[in-house]
Amino acid sequence: xxxxxxxxxxxxxxxxxxxxxxxxxxxxxxxxxxxxxxxxxxxxxxxxxxxxxxxxxxxxxxxxxxxxxxxxxxxxxxxxxxxxxxxxxxxxxxxxxxxxxxxxxxxxxxxxxxxxxxxxxxxxxxxxxxxxxxxxxxxxxxxxxxxxxxxxxxxxxxxxxxxxxxxxxxxxxxxxxxxxxxxxxxxxxxxxxxxxxx
Amino acid sequence: xxxxxxxxxxxxxxxxxxxxxxxxxxxxxxxxxxxxxxxxxxxxxxxxxxxxxxxxxxxxxxxxxxxxxxxxxxxxxxxxxxxxxxxxxxxxxxxxxxxxxxxxxxxxxxxxxxxxxxxxxxxxxxxxxxxxxxxxxxxxxxxxxxxxxxxxxxxxxxxxxxxxxxxxxxxxxxxxxxxxxxxxxxxxxxxxxxxxxx
DNA sequence: AACTTTTCTTGACAAGTGTCAAGATCAGGC
DNA sequence: GCCTGATCTTGACACTTGTCAAGAAAAGTT
Numbered sequence: 001x002x003x004x005x006x007x008x009x010x011x012x013x014x015x016x017x018x019x020x021x022x023x024x025x026x027x028x029x030x031x032x033x034x035x036x037x038x039x040x041x042x043x044x045x046x047x048x049x050x051x052x053x054x055x056x057x058x059x060x061x062x063x064x065x066x067x068x069x070x071x072x073x074x075x076x077x078x079x080x081x082x083x084x085x086x087x088x089x090x091x092x093x094x095x096x097x098x099x100x101x102x103x104x105x106x107x108x109x110x111x112x113x114x115x116x117x118x119x120x121x122x123x124x125x126x127x128x129x130x131x132x133x134x135x136x137x138x139x140x141x142x143x144x145x146x147x148x149x150x151x152x153x154x155x156x157x158x159x160x161x162x163x164x165x166x167x168x169x170x171x172x173x174x175x176x177x178x179x180x181x182x183x184x185x186x187x188x189x190x191x192x193x194x195x196x197x198x
Numbered sequence: 199x200x201x202x203x204x205x206x207x208x209x210x211x212x213x214x215x216x217x218x219x220x221x222x223x224x225x226x227x228x229x230x231x232x233x234x235x236x237x238x239x240x241x242x243x244x245x246x247x248x249x250x251x252x253x254x255x256x257x258x259x260x261x262x263x264x265x266x267x268x269x270x271x272x273x274x275x276x277x278x279x280x281x282x283x284x285x286x287x288x289x290x291x292x293x294x295x296x297x298x299x300x301x302x303x304x305x306x307x308x309x310x311x312x313x314x315x316x317x318x319x320x321x322x323x324x325x326x327x328x329x330x331x332x333x334x335x336x337x338x339x340x341x342x343x344x345x346x347x348x349x350x351x352x353x354x355x356x357x358x359x360x361x362x363x364x365x366x367x368x369x370x371x372x373x374x375x376x377x378x379x380x381x382x383x384x385x386x387x388x389x390x391x392x393x394x395x396x
Numbered sequence: 397a398a399c400t401t402t403t404c405t406t407g408a409c410a411a412g413t414g415t416c417a418a419g420a421t422c423a424g425g426c
Numbered sequence: 427g428c429c430t431g432a433t434c435t436t437g438a439c440a441c442t443t444g445t446c447a448a449g450a451a452a453a454g455t456t
Contacts, residue, residue: 012433028316030228033413044435046416055414107315114312117305117373118226127374153393158364158386165363166356175315176325188356195351195393210403231443242405244446253444 013051016041017062024062025104029111034058060125063112066105067129071136073098078139084147088193091140092186095167099174099182106171134160141196150197159196166192211249214239215260223302227257227309258323261310264303265327269334271296276337282345286391289338290384293365297372297380304369332358339394348395357394364390 019041023032034055038045052058077094081087099106113130116122138156145152152159166188173181217239221230232253236243250256275292279285297304311328314320336354343350350357364386371379 028313030313031316034415035413045414046436047434049415050433107312110312111316113370114305114308115226115228117370118229118309123374130370154386154389157367157382158389161363161367161386162360162390163363165359165361165366168363168366169355169359172311172315172328176321184355188352188359191352191356192360232445233443243444244406245404247445248403 009051013061014065016043016048016051016058017065020058020062021066021105021108024059025108028108029059029115056121059112060122063109064125064129067109067132070098070105071132074136074140078143081143081147084144084194087140087144087147088190089186091193092189095170095189096182096185099167099171099185100179103171103174106167107175110168110171133164137163141193144193145197148194148197152196153198154196162192162196163189207249211259212263214241214246214249214256215263218256218260219264219303219306222257222260223306226306227313232256254319257310258320261307262323262327265307265330268296268303269330272334272338276341279341279345282342282392285338285342285345286388287384289391290387293368293387294380294383297365297369297383298377301369301372304365305373308366308369331362335361339391342391343395346395350394351396352394360390360394361387 016037020032020037022040023037026032027036034048035045037058038048048055048058052061074091074094077087077090081090112122113126116126134156137160141152141154141156141159154162166185170181170185170188173184214235218230218235220238221235224230225234232246233243235256236246246253246256250259272289272292275285275288279288310320311324314324332354335358339350339352339354339357352360364383368379368383368386371382
């Protein structure tokens with residue numbers, strides 16, 4: 001079975017996951033077939049079932065694999081900012097930047113999160129990831145509160161929901177209209193973050 | 199071709215749309231097949247192409263049909279409230295109520311909106327509907343501002359994005375955990391709406 | 397009643413899906 | 427070298443999908 005090189009096995013899984021993310025980000029969950037996914041990899045379509053039991057297992061593994069790297073995206077911003085305004089600007093810039101660079105990954109995330117309302121098997125993984133995203137956002141808001149010297153005016157779940165709403169709307173507009181909308185996102189962040197502290 | 203009873207033709211389309219909404223709300227856009235949709239109607243699967251050119255045309259027609267009725271959902275609240283607190287309570291209650299009563303429709307909406315980032319043909323219709331939703335929310339916020347006597351502190355697009363974020367998160371939690379989360383939504387609205395006026 | 401047009405059903409089509417099993421290919425130990 | 431187990435490919439399976447065409451049934455017209 002899985003004798004020694006359990007690392008190599010896992011490295012292949014990651015390789016598959018990376019190819020899967022490419023296709024999933026391009027086509028979405030529903031239209032990304034295993035053949036298409038394998039087509040974007042050095043392997044053939046049958047190999048998927050050697051490393052994963054299901055299409056679902058592959059998808060969940062892939063999105064976990066991606067999000068694991070990304071929940072630290074704003075940590076440098078949190079660490080290095082020394083004033084409220086600096087934090088806002090750096091945070092807003094990072095938000096715009098990740099839309100520019102990884103729009104397909106983000107729309108995939110929203111696709112899966114929505115799909116989890118229809119397909120129960122997705123739900124646990126999505127709920128768990130969403131919680132880590134909430135924590136990620138809260139580190140920003142909490143730090144902003146510290147820098148301003150005022151306590152947060154909203155709980156973590158609310159802060160996350162609000163900023164996620166802004167982000168999603170920006171992603172939507174970016175997909176439809178491109179680049180130009182990203183300034184608007186920064187402007188919104190400049191308005192909203194200050195509302196989150198007393 | 200379409201001789202006289204153009205009304206009857208349209209009434210059938212509406213009938214089909216209603217059946218489609220049932221199925222789409224249950225299974226989501228990807229897994230709702232025309233056969234399944236027709237199964238939830240008095241007709242057979244072939245009839246769809248008599249009234250619609252595409253699956254896409256049916257879906258777009260259906261969601262338009264639904265949203266047309268729903269953009270007035272909060273207008274009574276706006277009209278009848280005479281104090282800021284009354285408006286907040288009535289608005290929060292209506293939000294919770296629509297999740298309770300029409301969760302499948304809402305998750306369908308989010309499904310389609312997300313899908314529009316992958317399928318260009320959906321984009322125009324979705325963008326247009328989203329704009330009417332923004333206007334719907336803005337009528338609430340604007341009225342709240344009037345009742346408090348203070349000007350809004352955020353533009354319409356921001357207010358919509360924030361509240362939509364709250365709503366979506368509540369819908370997600372409701373789907374996973376049920377009923378109990380709806381109190382949390384009301385609490386969040388009580389916090390957030392006051393932040394939207396100066 | 398006969399005829400025409402609208403409406404709907406049935407059955408088929410080509411294409412695509414996830415899954416799996418049989419076997420080819422490769423790597424490492426003897 | 428050869429053998430064994432891990433790794434990968436190929437080809438098939440059962441099934442579902444949107445679409446459409448041919449014709450049945452119903453409605454309307456004269």
